[in-house]
Structures are given as structure tokens and as C-alpha cells.
Amino acid sequence: MDETGRHLRLLTETIAAVNSSLDLEEVLSLVASKVAGALEADACFVYLYDEPADELVLRATHGTGVEEMTGRPRMRPGEGITGSAAAARGPVMIPAQAHLDERFKAFPNLPEDEYESILAVPVLARDRLAGALNVRTK
Helix, strand or coil, rough: CCCHHHHHHHHHHHHHHHHHHHHHHHHHHHHHHHHHHHHHEEEEEEEEHHHHHHHEEEEEEEECCCHHHHCCECCCCHHHHHHHHHHCCCCCCCCCCHHHHCCCCCCCCCHCCCCCCCEEEEECCCEEEEEEEEEECC
């Protein structure tokens, strides 16, 4: 399947997932799974922006279990690679040794340094920050 077809399938499946459930956690988990599958990534992390706290909060993952975490990772826009993408309102791509990037932020309950590459993108709703996601490969 060509890239355009794969993107169209991802969009269609994501819309179907959102329309199939009112449970936010279920929808975010489906989004993480569909994005990871479409991009052939080993993991996908979905963050939602908590505007009053000015923090991105990890809400769903594919490839690592968020439900096993004792505390959800949080970061401010500008903090870490994903927070940098959110603050810049644009993608950040690091093709190799992402854990050595000066912006990298490690969380004790996430095995983030086992991944080689990262693509982090903001999620915007009418130019307002709604969250961010990142995909990773080993």
C-alpha cells in the first residue's frame, strides 16, 4: 500500500475508533496502536495537555504499558523532546541515539532509553495545544 493509502486508512480507522467509544482511555489507546502500526514503530506515547497545570500528561501508550505505571509521566511544554515539539508547535525528529539528545528527559518508570529514534509531534486544535505524541523505534 502506498503512503497516501496508508495515511487515509489510519485517518479512517482513527475516526472510527473515536466514534465507537466515549471512553477517553480506550480511544487514546486505539490512537496509539493505530499510529504505531501505520508508521511501523515499536512504540507510541500519547500525551494530553493539562492547560491549568501547563503540563503534558502521558495518557496512553503502545509498546509499553501505561496502566502499569504508578505515576503518569508529566512534562511542561519545552521540557524533553516531546515537550520541545509541543512548545515549538512543530515536529522534532531524531533518527538515532535519541536518548543522547540534550533535550531528552528520562522517566524512571518508562524504558525510554531502549529506543533508538523518536518522532515527536504536537497535537493542535485550532492552533491551541491539545497534546503531543511520539513514536519510537528500537
